[in-house]
Amino acid sequence: xxxxxxxxxxxxxxxxxxxxxxxxxxxxxxxxxxxxxxxxxxxxxxxxxxxxxxxxxxxxxxxxxxxxxxxxxxxxxxxxxxxxxxxxxxxxxxxxxxxxxxxxxxxxxxxxxxxxxxxxxxxxxxxxx
Amino acid sequence: xxxxxxxxxxxxxxxxxxxxxxxxxxxxxxxxxxxxxxxxxxxxxxxxxxxxxxxxxxxxxxxxxxxxxxxxxxxxxxxxxxxxxxxxxxxxxxxxxxxxxxxxxxxxxxxxxxxxxxxxxxxxxxxxxxxxxxxxxxxxxxxxxxxxxxxxxxxxxxxxxxxxxxxxxxxxxxxxxxxxxxxxxxxxxxxxxxxxxxxxxxxxxxxxxxxxxxxxxxxxxxxxxxxxxxxxxxxxxxxxxxxxxxxxxxxxxxxxxxxxxxxxxxxxxxxxxxxxxxxxxxxxxxxxxxxxxxxxxxxxxxxxxxxxxxxxxxxxxxxxxxxxxxx
Numbered sequence: 416x417x418x419x420x421x422x423x424x425x426x427x428x429x430x431x432x433x434x435x436x437x438x439x440x441x442x443x444x445x446x447x448x449x450x451x452x453x454x455x456x457x458x459x460x461x462x463x464x465x466x467x468x469x470x471x472x473x474x475x476x477x478x479x480x481x482x483x484x485x486x487x488x489x490x491x492x493x494x495x496x497x498x499x500x501x502x503x504x505x506x507x508x509x510x511x512x513x514x515x516x517x518x519x520x521x522x523x524x525x526x527x528x529x530x531x532x533x534x535x536x537x538x539x540x541x542x543x544x
Numbered sequence: 545x546x547x548x549x550x551x552x553x554x555x556x557x558x559x560x561x562x563x564x565x566x567x568x569x570x571x572x573x574x575x576x577x578x579x580x581x582x583x584x585x586x587x588x589x590x591x592x593x594x595x596x597x598x599x600x601x602x603x604x605x606x607x608x609x610x611x612x613x614x615x616x617x618x619x620x621x622x623x624x625x626x627x628x629x630x631x632x633x634x635x636x637x638x639x640x641x642x643x644x645x646x647x648x649x650x651x652x653x654x655x656x657x658x659x660x661x662x663x664x665x666x667x668x669x670x671x672x673x674x675x676x677x678x679x680x681x682x683x684x685x686x687x688x689x690x691x692x693x694x695x696x697x698x699x700x701x702x703x704x705x706x707x708x709x710x711x712x713x714x715x716x717x718x719x720x721x722x723x724x725x726x727x728x729x730x731x732x733x734x735x736x737x738x739x740x741x742x743x744x745x746x747x748x749x750x751x752x753x754x755x756x757x758x759x760x761x762x763x764x765x766x767x768x769x770x771x772x773x774x775x776x777x778x779x780x781x782x783x784x785x786x787x788x789x790x791x792x793x794x795x796x797x798x799x800x801x802x803x804x805x806x807x808x809x810x811x812x813x814x815x816x817x818x819x820x821x822x823x824x825x826x827x828x829x830x831x832x833x834x835x836x837x838x839x840x841x842x843x844x845x846x847x848x849x850x851x852x853x854x855x856x857x858x859x860x861x862x863x864x865x866x867x868x869x870x871x
Contacts, residue, residue, distance in 0.1 A: 437646055440639060440643060440646065441639070444635065444636070447635050448632065448635065451631055451632065452628075455624050455631075457870075458608070458623075458869065458870045459623055461608070463766075466766065466767060467766060480866050480870045480871050481871070483866075484866040488859055488862055488863070491858060491859050492859065494642075495638055495639075495642045495851075495855045495858075496851075496855045497645075497848075501568065502565070502566050504565055505567075505573070508566075509576050509580055512580055513580050513587075516584060516587075517584070517587040520587060520588065520591050521591045521594065524594060525591070525594050525595065525598050527595065528594065528596065528597070528599045529599075531599045532599050532600070532601055535599070536602075
């Protein structure tokens with residue numbers, strides 16, 4: 416059963432090619448480190464422009480954090496967990512299921528949370544627990 | 545003479561049976577399905593965190609002001625650095641894990657041993673860091689006053705720097721008499737939690753010190769907590785103040801809303817539990833590798849399956865990091 420699995424050795428849609436799986440792993444590590452460093456730097460500086468401007472009721476800064484997080488999640492799943500090398504069927508069974516369920520859950524729950532916030536703010540109910 | 549049909553005419557076709565359309569072993573596929581269900585569990589927790597945060601969106605603590613400590617740098621304001629360090633530790637242990645999997649594919653026993661060892665060390669460093677983080681969070685730093693309505697108010701000087709309660713509270717007068725069971729019919733016991741200064745001391749010290757202002761939980765449109773002027777501050781403390789809160793537990797939280805502490809303990813705790821079980825499983829596999837179990841079996845797929853779990857733990861941390869510390 417020792418199937419010597421062939422690894423796909425390119426990331427960034429082929430823009431970055433590696434010679435071996437080991438160098439690819441280090442390459443992905445460098446990418447993830449850079450992204451994390453950017454996140455931490457933004458988290459400490461919190462530039463006024465990104466904090467004060469909103470897109471779809473969310474600060475631009477938070478959008479950047481969420482997108483960078485999904486970016487990191489993609490590379491962890493695709494290259495560390497070898498999702499890139501799995502069959503389409505397995506990949507879709509795992510990724511689509513989780514993505515759609517989580518998106519559904521998060522959307523409903525956050526809309527409800529925002530609604531309750533409005534009730535506290537505009538209604539006659541005081542801050543409580 | 546053939547009495548039964550042994551050929552169905554579907555041999556070699558996808559649904560003819562006997563083939564593996566997903567080209568993954570049973571064990572690996574089950575690990576993926578477990579990861580899917582665990583991902584849904586974690587997203588349930590994070591979504592409920594988001595729910596509570598949206599519910600109190602104008603009064604939620606700012607993580608930069610909560611997690612400001614770094615070991616051996618006492619009194620230095622170091623927001624985020626420590627969590628960033630923890631994140632790097634976990635990502636790096638993920639790298640050593642995937643290197644172990646790669647060495648396993650090439651049947652290099654000694655390299656698998658080395659990389660698994662490094663992975664376990666990384667996991668242990670992460671767990672230790674989390675323990676330190678919890679300890680700092682529970683102990684608290686400056687202390688705060690909780691109002692009758694359950695809001696937290698914190699103290700600043702005129703320059704906007706936080707001031708600790710112990711630095712301005714009036715000296716204690718009189719002694720605190722401990723209640724005992726004999727004196728009360730319904731008395732159950734002393735509360736397990738009482739702070740080092742009383743509310744009366746804090747109030748007296750605050751009124752005596754003109755340099756002190758109060759910061760409340762509510763935020764302005766830029767997302768900063770509102771700082772009251774001296775008159776409003778006095779009114780707030782005298783009219784609304786109820787008790788002293790130092791540190792955080794499941795009921796009170798000096799950093800802001802108690803739900804923040806509840807979710808912090810629950811989500812990072814549940815994640816830490818995953819890391820701990822991950823380290824345990826890694827150890828078991830580590831010893832199996834040393835004993836040559838997989839060498840005899842002819843393949844190192846077990847390292848790969850455990851690796852999937854370990855990477856998943858890292859993946860979850862990436863999200864916890866974003867939603868607890870950054871956003």
